[in-house]
Amino acid sequence: MKKWLELQQKLVPDLLEVLKRRHRILKVIHSLQPIGRRTLSQMVGLTERVVRRETDFLKEQGLLTFSSVGMNMTEEGSYVVREMEDVIREWFGLNQLEHQLEKQLGLNKVIVVAGNSLTQPWVKNDLGRSAVQQLKQWAEPNSVVSVAGGTTMEAVAQAMTPHPVLRTLLYVPARGGLGEKVEYQANTICSEMASRSGGQYRLLHVPDQLSKEAYASLLEDEQIKELIRIIRSARIVVHGIGEANTMATRRKASPQMLAKLKERQAVAEAFGYYFDRDGNIVYKIQTVGLRLEDIKQADHIIAVAGGEDKAEAILAFLKHGVHDCLITDEGAARQMLQYI
Known part of the structure; x- marks a missing residue:
């Protein structure tokens, strides 16, 4: 696992930062759902523009749903967060x-x-x-x-x-x-x-x-x-x-x-x-x-x-x-x- 992660970082050096950012967004939504973009932006320390781009992507992947009261995690999104935990712990x-x-x-x-x-x-x-x-x-x-x-x-x-x-x-x-x-x-x-x-x-x-x-x-x-x-x-x-x-x-x-x-x-x-x-x-x-x-x-x-x-x-x-x-x-x- 460790060797594979090191190879990933060499081939795609920005992969770790993207993964950290998206994982952080998903974790905050999982903890505080339903949550609006402005609040999410404040929580994760990213601009609303970046948050909009990332959450739109996560929605397209079937991990989030949007409604009038804010964003929620889908069942698939919760599954992804759980399954990523070991990899995230190793990378972090x-x-x-x-x-x-x-x-x-x-x-x-x-x-x-x-x-x-x-x-x-x-x-x-x-x-x-x-x-x-x-x-x-x-x-x-x-x-x-x-x-x-x-x-x-x-x-x-x-x-x-x-x-x-x-x-x-x-x-x-x-x-x-x-x-x-x-x-x-x-x-x-x-x-x-x-x-x-x-x-x-x-x-x-x-x-x-x-x-x-x-x-x-x-x-x-x-x-x-x-x-x-x-x-x-x-x-x-x-x-x-x-x-x-x-x-x-x-x-x-x-x-x-x-x-x-x-x-x-x-x-x-x-x-x-x-x-x-x-x-x-x-x-x-x-x-x-x-x-x-x-x-x-x-x-x-x-x-x-x-x-x-x-x-x-x-x-x-x-x-x-x-x-x-x-x-x-x-x-x-x-x-x-x-x-x-």
């Missing part, structure tokens, strides 16, 4: 990126999707689909899956589909999250995952940040105590990794807390813990839910995070030693290799 060097990161970071598994979610928001949909695919492979009937919050985890929830094993699972939030926007809260995401897959869920209705007194009081409640026991028994944990200042600001942290994070050089956040570049915990929120010691007891930990701006945060969290499977994108992967 994604397989090589995965092997490099597994070796450099000591991870059991790395999955890299094409693109950069920092500049191409639709790439998050691919991250979500890859996470769901991995969950299908690792999930065992009637087990507990603990799910964190965040924008990338929202994409995971949207990618869930009915599945024989997934519908037997119990989805629980990794932590309280009433300080977040509703759509990004772990409660919302785990209920959406359960709804789309046909599984069951339990919710944790507590604030994300608690005083010591409130924390101690909540732990006296029998229902909350039982739910926490279930959450901490999860065999699979699915979570995102955030950039420290971004996450603290989004959760409306106080000026004092923001100052502490800056002083302690925090670069990453996950599960209410903040980490510096070396993976040391430099700040911890008093929150109800999963602790790092609980996460380390899980059978599988799936981290889902992309975008070149997240590279430093991903590396910092992984240095703490909580790792199993990383699902990321090309932008973050290439940036991480530069930092290592």
Whole structure:
């Protein structure tokens, strides 16, 4: 395969660029259909003139349909995208990126999707689909899956589909999250995952940040105590990794807390813990839910995070030693290799 691809590039040097462009267009349409030309142009970073030419060609090939509400993928188009995946991964060097990161970071598994979610928001949909695919492979009937919050985890929830094993699972939030926007809260995401897959869920209705007194009081409640026991028994944990200042600001942290994070050089956040570049915990929120010691007891930990701006945060969290499977994108992967 590799030799054949090299010969193709020598004989038709512009073939790779044309293939990349058309594949990118098809992937965006597949993720966001129905979609208009103007929106598609913005998403793929091409002029409307180029997009018109390419989509007209793809329509002539029977891969797209046009309507008043936008463009949609045909069944043949979906088939072509699926069948091209292995070739695209080889040509884009994604397989090589995965092997490099597994070796450099000591991870059991790395999955890299094409693109950069920092500049191409639709790439998050691919991250979500890859996470769901991995969950299908690792999930065992009637087990507990603990799910964190965040924008990338929202994409995971949207990618869930009915599945024989997934519908037997119990989805629980990794932590309280009433300080977040509703759509990004772990409660919302785990209920959406359960709804789309046909599984069951339990919710944790507590604030994300608690005083010591409130924390101690909540732990006296029998229902909350039982739910926490279930959450901490999860065999699979699915979570995102955030950039420290971004996450603290989004959760409306106080000026004092923001100052502490800056002083302690925090670069990453996950599960209410903040980490510096070396993976040391430099700040911890008093929150109800999963602790790092609980996460380390899980059978599988799936981290889902992309975008070149997240590279430093991903590396910092992984240095703490909580790792199993990383699902990321090309932008973050290439940036991480530069930092290592």
